[in-house]
Amino acid sequence: MDTSLTLLLLLAPFIGFLFNVFFGKSIGKSASGILGTLTVATSFATSVYFFMQISQTHQAIQIQLFDWIQISNFKVDFGFLLDQLSILWLLFVTGIGSLIHLYSISYMHDDENMHKFFAYLNLFIFFMITLVIGSNLLVLFIGWEGVGLCSYLLIGFWHKNQDFNDAAKKAFIMNRIGDLGLLIGIFIIGSMFSTLDYATLKTAITGTTNLNITWISIAAFALFIGACGKSAQIPLYTWLPDAMAGPTPVSALIHAATMVTAGIFMITRLNYLFDLAPDVQNIIAIVGAVTSLVAATIALVQTDIKKVLAYSTVSQLGLMFLALGLGAYEVAVFHVITHAFFKACLFLGSGSVIHALHGEQDMRKMGGLKKVMGITFFTFLISSLAISGIPPFSGFFSKDEILMVAFEHNKVLWIIASLASLMTAFYMFRLLYLTFFNEFRGTAEQKSHLHESPSLITFPLIVLAILATIGGLISLPTNSWLNEYLAPLFAKASHEAHHFGTTEYALMAVAVLGGLIGIGIAYAKYIKQNIVPEEDSQITGFAKVLYNKYYVDEIYDAIFVQSINSLSKFFNQYVETTLSSLVFGLGKVTNELGFQGKKIQNGSIGRYLFAFVLGICAIITYLFLAQ
């Protein structure tokens, strides 16, 4: 029963993918779209079923399909593990997934390759499910690389544009850097514990004492690098903003809600491992905090609506990693969920805007859309409030918990995080104001076409907005359903409801205040003074640095890409030629010898006989006089 259902859960999207690949074109756009959506919906339904089941039984479901890879000291089998964590992930992956599929039906309708789009989306869901429900690290790795592939395919969906292709390639390769880290981690774990299976691993680690901490730390660090790649943390975050080259639904699904949370998922999965490596945890916390701040600062000045959202995603992921680093896994998970809701909503909202403006993404050319696009605006507003951490919206609860945890552990981190969230509030409302308030700044031609998006687009927005509003309920500060639900996963007792005292309230107040300040500044700037960000050319000073993302891309390009290319050039021009000339050289030398030798053979009998006699003398001398 479980097995077959699991397979249904897993394969439904895959079947959708196959069908769309082979027959998508023939059955027509809407049909392929609906098909794609339905398959994902099926998975969603199944996950709901499993959710019901597990919330009663509290029993994780283990499924072994077949042996996969045989290693000397262990074998990896193709199996699945459905426990609290994976099912939770399944819920919002498939749930939001189906919403976004639905959304895309309308959004992508004008695209000639719509069936391909849905095929890829389905494939992505398939791989994401694999990633989540895999029972061991290697199955996770399948999904891990698979989603990377899908993001590559979807970023480069409009493959006639080489810039998009570059972005896609960049995303894939940066992910691969992380993947190498992940692999190394897997190797070390494999050789240390002779298993990659979560269950066995957990017992192996938690059960035994006197483990080699150094190696565990190395493994944890390697895994963390992998997480950095997927979840766009410093130093591997630069691909995510570029990934916005893909269609907006993709950005919403892959680059905001689901795939980028894979890193958090993996770390949460292996929390018992990371608990043993405090140094690595610190690194994670710091990296997370810094990332959130850096990304937020960049987001302050971006003018491309999707770029702002992208950086805000990076920043939010940073916060999650902060939580992870502080060992507050359930908090991180909580934020993952709420973030999935409001960020998906925001992206889809921006998508709806872009859709209305026929692909215009520059906020400087927007404004005043509030009037025409009521629903979009409203949902957008809610999500913005949520992300800014304004009660009672979901973001408030999750972010607040992160801040609290940070405060407990380390004030500096807390300050950084608070700053980041303040900025978040600012740039989100900057975005909101620039887009929806004041007068429309686009061309008259665009103005004439302005319209609210069709219901297929607005419906998901509404649903997500609702979720973004009430999402916080799953883990209220006082009694957290989520924590209890996730409790079995964690080795250490989770930070259960820290006794709620004045400090906590104070912190809450500070956080909310920070959010309000951010909003206030934005209001002052963009409503009161009605400022519009200046053209790229006029940007100066630190703003310019921010606007150019601290020139990180350029630096990376200079350090890595260029050096590899010049190395390749060197190898090609010098090393290769030298090596081959060495080999050829031998032949040439012998040939030359032959050529010279011809001169000795000059045809004169005298010389021949002379050589003859010389030979005789030499031999006789050697034989008789030399002895």
Added chain:
Amino acid sequence: MNTLIAIIGLGVLCLLFEIFELRKAIVPVTILGLLAVLGLDASEFNAPEAYYNNMIIVTKFSSAFSGLFIILTIFLVALGHKFYENQPSKISDFIAIKVFLLAGAVAMVSFGNLAMFFLGIEVLSIALYILAASSRLSLKSNEAGLKYFLMGSFASGIILFGICLIYGAMGTFDVTEISEMSRSAELPVWFPIGIALVTIGMFFKIAAVPFHFWAPDVYEGAPALTTALMSTLAKVVAIATLYKLITVMNAEISEGFQHVIVIISMASMTVGNIMALRQVNVKRMLAFSGISHAGFMIMTLLSTTNAAGTLLYYTSAYALAGIAAFSVILYVCKNTENEDVTNFHGLGKTNPLLAAILTAALLSMAGIPIFAGFFAKMVLFTQTIQAGFIALVIVAVINSIISVGYYFKLILAMYTKEPNETRTGTPVVIYAVAVVAIVLNIALGMFPSLVLDLLAS
């Protein structure tokens, strides 16, 4: 013995045919005769015997090699049919000379007495002088003849001197007595000197460095068929005789003598191969390749106790490949004034069969598997390593690599270049000879034991 007599008789018969104006019949009859002789020889194989108080001693060794010589002669005579068709008046002479040459050759491998050895070598040489210079009007041929003659008779002088010294030391020409004495008695210094001189003379005959200079010139100048004869029959005879001489006359070879052999063998291979690289004339190229093969053959002298079979195998492989190659050359260069590589361009298209045969022959010489050449080299290396001369083997290996260079130059010419002339006529005899030769070669490659075990000690 009967073999020898029969051969001589056959030679005389050829001359008689001339008198009775039966030229047409000469080639077929001679071939038949030689086949008969081959049978005779085979019958003697298992009946070793000494004749005329040890003037001639028929052994397994001698009759095996005689068999090889006879087969080679058959091929050469057969080729002669086509080769001499435009000078019919002389054909009988040429055939007769070849047959007598064969007689000399047989005498050389079955001598029991230095006198016999000397006569044999002279019969062979003189016959070769004539053949080399046989196309009277071509200056090239004359020059070749003279060069060969001068140096050849010089070499004979050396050999004679050597024999004389041996005689002086031993007081007899009988090799068996000599070998006995060489083991027992306290020897005067002349004896080893004599041996050395005779050996040197033989080195000249097999064209080993530094006594090789005549070979390229003579090969190039002499008529193609004669070149074929020299590079196959003559060389094989010489090395066989030298081997026999060394084995029979002084059982254990002195340290120094081994060094000399090693050095000469190395030098021969290296010089031969390197010189061959830049040759444009195919006959000349094969002359140099012959020199390098002489170097390989000399390696057998380092393990005199058990190398007879190896030598027989190597020589057969080499000679058969040579015959095949030369028959193709004869076909290609029939009407061309020289034998340059350019004549072979596009043979792969115009005449795939012959091209394939030549390729096979060259591959065999280069020592590529399934062709006899490979096993010849392999077995040779095995024995030489057994004898403990691994350095020599390494040099030999390096040389085989070099040799590929020029063998493949010819192959490339045949397959990649465009044909520059269309050849007409399909001379059956040449085809037959070439095919038979190469088939024999491959057969030897498939079943080396056939020959290897013949003289297994």
Added chain:
Amino acid sequence: MNVSLILIILLVGAFATYIAGDKLASKVALFFGIAALGCSVVLLNHFNLGENISFLSQWINQPHVSFSLNADGLSMAMVLLTAALTPIIIFTSFGTEHKNAKAFYALILFMSFAMVGTFLAADGLLYYIFWELSLIPIYFIALIWGNGDAEERKKAVVKFFIYTLAGSLFMLVAFIYLYQKAGSFLIEDLYKLNLSATEQLWIFLAFFLAYAIKIPIIPFHTWQANVYQKAPAVGTMLLSGIMLKMGLYSVIRWQLPIAPLAAKEYMNIFIALGIAGVIYGSIVALRQKDLKKLLAYSSLAHVGLIAAGTYTLTIDGLRGAVLQMIAHGFVVVGLFFVSEIIYRRYATGTIAEMGGIRTQSPKFASMFMILVLASVALPTTFNFVGEFTVLYSLSQINVWFAILGGTTIILGAYYMLKMYQQVMLGETNTKAFADVSLNEGLALVLIIALLFFFGLYPKPITDLITPSLENIIKVINRA
């Protein structure tokens, strides 16, 4: 019923093809190719039933050489690889007209005959003979049916021939030397030998020269790129798909067990050499202007990793290496076929002249994509299984080996995706590009299917090869 049958089939096939004449040649060749495949499958079945399908008969008495074919799991796996690829390769060439086709296809069959022989031979000399024999046909295939300027080609091919021959001749000397010691060329006798460390070192190096050139391991790879480029697609497939596996197979079968001390002593050096090949090949591939050359360097990188795996002397290393060999065999054939397909349409190998093909030929684009992904070892493709195992074995020796070797998954992705982008993506190409024909599609689908099947379920192959590899490990650790 024994393994010599498959050799006979292939040999007969070669002659039959030649006799069949240019018209029928390809069909006949394909028929015999498939026949050989069927035969090998049947043999595999017999083998799995535990029957003895080896073949032994005295051949030469002095020196003692026997015609001995021994089929263990490893050999069977390689034979199956050859037998599976041969018909595919023949099939891929259906789209192109070859002058003097009968000789062409006969040579292909003859070559796979020689290669199968190499994989089966259990007698040193016999093995060497097959090893050399396989060189002749590819030489002529590349020489006569190759593309590009004749002179250039000749140079490249002759260099290749002499170079490889040079290497293998030293192997011959090594074998003869071993023969002195063992008194026989039979592999089991050679396995029994206990040579001194110095002897082993020299033997090891002699073998290494032969294999390093054939595989090729840097810095002995200089022949590769040019020959791959100049040879016809079929030749390139034979070379890269099967022939270079001969080298790797020989390392496992002959070099390591015969000279284990040397192998252990200098393990790190040779692993490092292999890994250097990975990085070097990948980086050089980055700037290749010719598609086939790029693929050549990519395969240099991949085999580098495989070689490194073999020299770890661990069961994981060997197993991973063998799996990766098979996987790489299929992928590389597929990729070279892709390049051939493009060549048929655009008559060029220069990447710069391509681009914007995807919009015109979705099917082709997808299959190409899949092959690219397979070659960068995406999980669920066969290559991942092999690469993972190899990298794991490397990590067991030294984690840095794994990290450096692992760069292949980054660099590989880099140059392959770059290549794909330049070849397939971008604005629609002005030159029309017909989507894959039925034949072409069939061949590619076949390859892809195999890759995915074994990627998800490598167990059959693993079970096939593991016992024999364990034996070899035993031999390596003897004394």
Added chain:
Amino acid sequence: MNNILNEIGIENYIFLSTILFSIGVFGVLYRRNAIIVFMSIEIMLNAVNLLFVAFSTYHQDAQGQIFVFFSMAVAAAEVAVGLAILVSIFRNLGSIDINKLKNLKG
């Protein structure tokens, strides 16, 4: 006869004929006229013949002298062939200077 030999000693005969032989060799090496080269070779052969006779006396054994006849006959045959070749060369080249014969080389 016998005692003469004893008085003179066999070595001297060997030296004598070696010297003769060497003279012949030098003749071959340094003379350019083919005829004279022939004669030098004849000197070599005859030097050897002398030695043969000496040895045969020394050993009290007739074989040596018989061998001399062989070698004489052979030499005669050789010369016959050689002169024939020379004649045809003279016909074609109009000279018998062996230095002129350098067409075959390289």
